[in-house]
Amino acid sequence: MSARVQWLVLVTLGTLLGLGTGACTRDEAPAAPPPPPESQDAPLGRLSLPEDLVLVDQRGEPVHVQRDLMQGGVVVMNFIFTRCTTICPPMGMGFSRLQEQLGARAGRDVKLVSVSLDPEHDTPERLAEWGKRYGAGPGWTLLSGSKQDVDRLLKAMTVYTPAKEQHAPIVLVGNTATGEWVRAHGLGSPKRLLEAVERALASAPPKSPVFTDVTSPARRYFSDTELVDQDGRKVRFYSDLIQGKTVIINVFFSRCTGSCPVMAGTFTRLQAHLGDRLGKDVRMLSISVDPERDTPERLKEYAQRFKARPGWSFLTGDKEHVQAVLQKLGQAVEDPNQHKALFLIGNDRTGLWKKAFGLAKADEVIPVVDSVMNDQGVSLAENTP
Numbered sequence: 001m002s003a004r005v006q007w008l009v010l011v012t013l014g015t016l017l018g019l020g021t022g023a024c025t026r027d028e029a030p031a032a033p034p035p036p037p038e039s040q041d042a043p044l045g046r047l048s049l050p051e052d053l054v055l056v057d058q059r060g061e062p063v064h065v066q067r068d069l070m071q072g073g074v075v076v077m078n079f080i081f082t083r084c085t086t087i088c089p090p091m092g093m094g095f096s097r098l099q100e101q102l103g104a105r106a107g108r109d110v111k112l113v114s115v116s117l118d119p120e121h122d123t124p125e126r127l128a129e130w131g132k133r134y135g136a137g138p139g140w141t142l143l144s145g146s147k148q149d150v151d152r153l154l155k156a157m158t159v160y161t162p163a164k165e166q167h168a169p170i171v172l173v174g175n176t177a178t179g180e181w182v183r184a185h186g187l188g189s190p191k192r193l194l195e196a197v198e199r200a201l202a203s204a205p206p207k208s209p210v211f212t213d214v215t216s217p218a219r220r221y222f223s224d225t226e227l228v229d230q231d232g233r234k235v236r237f238y239s240d241l242i243q244g245k246t247v248i249i250n251v252f253f254s255r256c257t258g259s260c261p262v263m264a265g266t267f268t269r270l271q272a273h274l275g276d277r278l279g280k281d282v283r284m285l286s287i288s289v290d291p292e293r294d295t296p297e298r299l300k301e302y303a304q305r306f307k308a309r310p311g312w313s314f315l316t317g318d319k320e321h322v323q324a325v326l327q328k329l330g331q332a333v334e335d336p337n338q339h340k341a342l343f344l345i346g347n348d349r350t351g352l353w354k355k356a357f358g359l360a361k362a363d364e365v366i367p368v369v370d371s372v373m374n375d376q377g378v379s380l381a382e383n384t385p
Helices: 003-016 065-069 088-105 124-133 147-156 190-203 217-222 237-242 259-277 296-305 319-329 362-373
Strands: 042-046 054-057 062-064 074-080 110-116 140-144 170-175 180-185 226-229 234-236 246-252 282-288 312-316 342-347 352-357
Touching: 054 124, 054 147, 062 065, 074 088, 074 190, 088 110, 088 190, 110 124, 110 147, 124 140, 140 147, 170 190, 180 190, 217 237, 217 319, 226 296, 226 319, 234 237, 237 282, 246 259, 246 319, 246 362, 259 282, 259 362, 282 319, 296 312, 342 362, 352 362
Parallel strands: 074 110, 110 140, 246 282, 282 312
Antiparallel strands: 042 180, 054 062, 054 140, 074 170, 170 180, 226 234, 226 312, 246 342, 342 352
C-alpha cells in the first residue's frame, strides 16, 4: 500500500471514529483550541517562546528551541506521542507527504518539528523509531525533554492540554522572520498544508543563516556534500554539521592503531571539557579516511569504545563524497595510513579557524578550542577556510 493510500485510509478511520473534531477520546473537550476547518487557517499572530528553553531531539542531542529552530525561515510543528494510535499516525503520514513535496527545501527553507506530548515515555530512541516509520529526514526534528520544559513549549504555542489523549490535531505554521503563525488542521490534506507553508514562505523570504545564508563563505567553500553518521543517518556536511556552530574536526579510521586512538582520547577529554555545550553550539566531527571499510556499524562500535556523547559525530559515506570533504579540509589521502594527525577548529558564526597538533596533550589543545569557541567578532570574510 502506498504512503498516499495509507494516509487517506488513516484519515478516513479517524473520521469514522469521531476524531474529526480532534480529540483522541470523547470524554471531554480538549483544553487546546480545536483546529480550524480544513478549508481555512486560523491566524495566531506573534507567539513568544521562552529564551532558555532546551529540549532533546531523536538523536539524544540538546536543541535550543529559540536559537536552533526559530532563527528565520518557516517552521511547521505538530504534536504527537508514540503510543497514540488514532490521530497521530495520519499526522505522521501528513508530515511525511509534506517532506516529500518540499524536496530540497525541507531542512533548508522549512523545518518540520514534531513535539511529543508524552515526554516521560517518549525517549529519543522511541522518537527515532517513530520518525523512521514515517521516513523522517534531516529536516524533520522530533522533540522530547522534561515534562516541565515540554509543557512550557506547549503553553507558549497555545496547544497545551492537561491530558495527552485529548489533544487536537493541530499543525502550526510560522514564519519566524516575521513572527507570524497560523493554526492549520492536522488531518487536512497534504495539499492544504503545503499551501499554508507556501504562504508563509511568500510572506517574508527566510534570511537567517540558519536556513539560507548562501553568502556565507563557509557554505560556499564546504557545500552540502552528503555523508552518513554512526547512526546511519544521512547528513549534509555544512547545513547539518557546521552551520552556526563551532566545530572540532579530525580524520581517522577504525583499524588505525597509531595516532587515531590518541586523537580519540583527546576528543574524549574535550567532550568532558565542553560539558553541555557539546551538541548545542559545539560539535566534534571525526571523519573516516577509510569509508569503504568503516560502515556506520563499525563507527558506532568505535564511538561506544570512546564513550562518545551526542554532539560527537563519526562520519563515513560514499568514497567520492568523503574524498570531496577531505579535499576541502586538506586531509585527502590515497592510503589511510598516511592521514594527518591534526585538529581543525572553526567557528562558523565568526569565521575564525585554527589548527592544533593532533598528538598534543589535551591540556594544550583545550586553550585553542576555547579561543575559537569563545571568539566574538572576527569577520567571516577574513577567515574563509
